[in-house]
Amino acid sequence: MRLFPSQQRLISKYQDFLTLNFLGSEDSVLAAREDNYAELSKILAEIYLKNECFAAYTDACLQTAEKFQMLKTLNTRRKEARVERNLEKGNLIISDTVYELLLRYFASKDDWISTERTLSWIQEDGITPTFKMCVASLACLGGLLQRSLEGKHFSKALCLKISPDERLLYTFVEAKIFEMIALAENHGINVYDGLLRYPRGKNSLEKILTALLFVNID
Structure with a gap:
């Protein structure tokens, strides 16, 4: 064939x-x-x-x-x-690697809908979140913030999920960032440690820092 x-x-x-x-x-x-x-x-x-x-x-x-x-x-x-x-x-x-690869890919595309779906699979399958999974999800959220600041379009699926109004978008993203940090902490993961060990992609570190600095946790 x-x-x-x-x-x-x-x-x-x-x-x-x-x-x-x-x-x-x-x-x-x-x-x-x-x-x-x-x-x-x-x-x-x-x-x-x-x-x-x-x-x-x-x-x-x-x-x-x-x-x-x-x-x-x-x-x-x-x-x-x-x-x-x-x-x-x-x-x-x-395999953790499967989900890490998926989440890193979706982060590179700023695709939160697919990221959230994958996170739900992880929960359903009883898989313990890893450092890379949590950081990739934060990178995705940071990418959404950057898109908003640069005036770039969002996917239709995301627009249907939240209001296109910037204030509501920021509120939505802020809540998701806090959720991801809490998820990481519940599994003994400090998302601030070891960021340089995270597999580097285009603007990945910038996206992660954008998300973390946005919520301004002491």
């Missing part, structure tokens, strides 16, 4: 990620890089075998702009885990 160009890039990036981050596992899914692959579902079935592989798949999807494919697949697997295994919580996909 011949894949679409975007799918070929996805598989290639997946292999690169796996080789770099999970040494010794690069042959477990793809034996060689070719122009023609077997059924995509068969390849992805191997990827689902362990969470580290799924994290690699997530990274590949996001790097090739397959955002909606990633979200659809992730949510489908969560639901299947609960149905197929008769579990109260979908623990098939529990």
Whole structure:
């Protein structure tokens, strides 16, 4: 079966990620890089075998702009885990890396709606928030503040959620920042410590500081 160009890039990036981050596992899914692959579902079935592989798949999807494919697949697997295994919580996909990658991606796009949806999945699946998850969420909120100051447009979904009036936007964002800081503190995370260890993206540190300075916590 011949894949679409975007799918070929996805598989290639997946292999690169796996080789770099999970040494010794690069042959477990793809034996060689070719122009023609077997059924995509068969390849992805191997990827689902362990969470580290799924994290690699997530990274590949996001790097090739397959955002909606990633979200659809992730949510489908969560639901299947609960149905197929008769579990109260979908623990098939529990890798912190998966959610960290998603939240960092949404932060880079200032996409709070998707960020909040991912945070709800984390809560539903009983996953303990990590430093990167909390900071990525703050970066997303900081990005919203910067967009407002620069007069940039917001997504339609966000506009439907809150009033476009700046005063109400700031009130909304301020409340969410306090929520994220409280969530972090409840899990023993100090969002002010170790910011330089947070994976750097374009303007990521600036966005984080914008959010933290906006609430002006002593």
